Amino acid sequence: MLMHMTIALVVFLGFLGLCMGSFAGATVWRLRARQLDEDKQANEEVDAAEYKRLQPLLHKKTTEDRSQCLHCHHVLRWYDLLPLGSWLSLGGKCRYCRKSIGNFEPLMEIITAVAFVGSFLLWDFSAAGYFDEVSFGLWLIILVQLIILCAYDTKWFLLPDRIMWPFIAASAVFAGLRIATATDAVGAIYSLAGAVAILSGIYLILHRVSKGQWIGFGDVKLGLGLAFVLGDWLLAFVALFLANVLALAVVLPGMLRGRIGRNSRVPFGPFLIIATVLALFFGSALTSWYLDLFNMSFTTLP
Ligand SMILES: [Zn+2]
Numbered sequence: 001m002l003m004h005m006t007i008a009l010v011v012f013l014g015f016l017g018l019c020m021g022s023f024a025g026a027t028v029w030r031l032r033a034r035q036l037d038e039d040k041q042a043n044e045e046v047d048a049a050e051y052k053r054l055q056p057l058l059h060k061k062t063t064e065d066r067s068q069c070l071h072c073h074h075v076l077r078w079y080d081l082l083p084l085g086s087w088l089s090l091g092g093k094c095r096y097c098r099k100s101i102g103n104f105e106p107l108m109e110i111i112t113a114v115a116f117v118g119s120f121l122l123w124d125f126s127a128a129g130y131f132d133e134v135s136f137g138l139w140l141i142i143l144v145q146l147i148i149l150c151a152y153d154t155k156w157f158l159l160p161d162r163i164m165w166p167f168i169a170a171s172a173v174f175a176g177l178r179i180a181t182a183t184d185a186v187g188a189i190y191s192l193a194g195a196v197a198i199l200s201g202i203y204l205i206l207h208r209v210s211k212g213q214w215i216g217f218g219d220v221k222l223g224l225g226l227a228f229v230l231g232d233w234l235l236a237f238v239a240l241f242l243a244n245v246l247a248l249a250v251v252l253p254g255m256l257r258g259r260i261g262r263n264s265r266v267p268f269g270p271f272l273i274i275a276t277v278l279a280l281f282f283g284s285a286l287t288s289w290y291l292d293l294f295n296m297s298f299t300t301l302p
Pocket residue numbers: 069070071072073074094095096097098099
């Protein structure tokens with residue numbers, strides 16, 4: 001009985017993830033179109049071809065909020081928008097102009113579905129009664145926000161405020177729920193303050209010292225939201241450590257092969273986001289394993 005329930009929920013969350021991933025992909029393009037429009041209004045330099053390609057997303061002739069092909073701007077029908085299914089059945093091409101749609105949309109759908117299902121299987125539903133279900137629902141919203149931020153930062157080296165502020169608000173509520181259900185509320189608040197200092201405070205100082213050259217203010221805000229998500233200073237430390245390891249693992253081979261130069265820009269946001277998700281689910285296991293290792297080496301000393 002319980003097994004059937006779990007399988008049913010996995011299937012449901014997988015499908016929900018595909019749909020939310022599809023929504024996240026569409027949101028990324030709309031945010032970009034709006035960004036280009038605002039940059040142009042502010043007389044900043046804008047890639048003319050990209051502007052022309054994305055503007056129709058903002059100026060819709062119909063009142064309906066319909067998706068369209070980015071090449072031929074044909075309005076897509078419901079059967080063109082089935083998550084993953086449409087992409088697979090059309091071989092990754094637009095039904096109307098036959099141009100390649102690219103891997104971005106199906107990738108967003110698969111990543112979101114895997115993140116939803118993975119979170120469900122790893123979530124601790126035994127901690128605080130029905131609060132666990134509420135936190136989990138909120139976590140799914142936060143995941144979608146993080147996936148949008150991750151994709152946008154990877155593509156355009158920017159963390160848009162239109163997603164950032166709702167993310168900070170959602171993660172603040174998430175942190176509040178954790179404190180409300182903690183056995184030691186005061187300790188939880190101190191630990192949260194520590195997490196904020198580690199993930200946001202350090203970036204704030206670097207941002208101030210370098211006058212925005214090393215670290216953008218977007219990363220300071222991102223760090224604040226991620227600290228709310230973790231709510232624990234030790235996990236925040238693990239996340240910061242993992243983010244640097246991940247960044248090094250990606251950047252170093254690129255530098256050695258000469259694909260990433262001294263002046264290349266590498267967004268740090270995605271590494272911090274991925275590291276935070278890893279720390280949330282595996283951070284405690286990682287730290288206790290590490291501390292065990294540490295104890296062991298002490299006890300085996302003569
Ligand atoms: Zn097309």
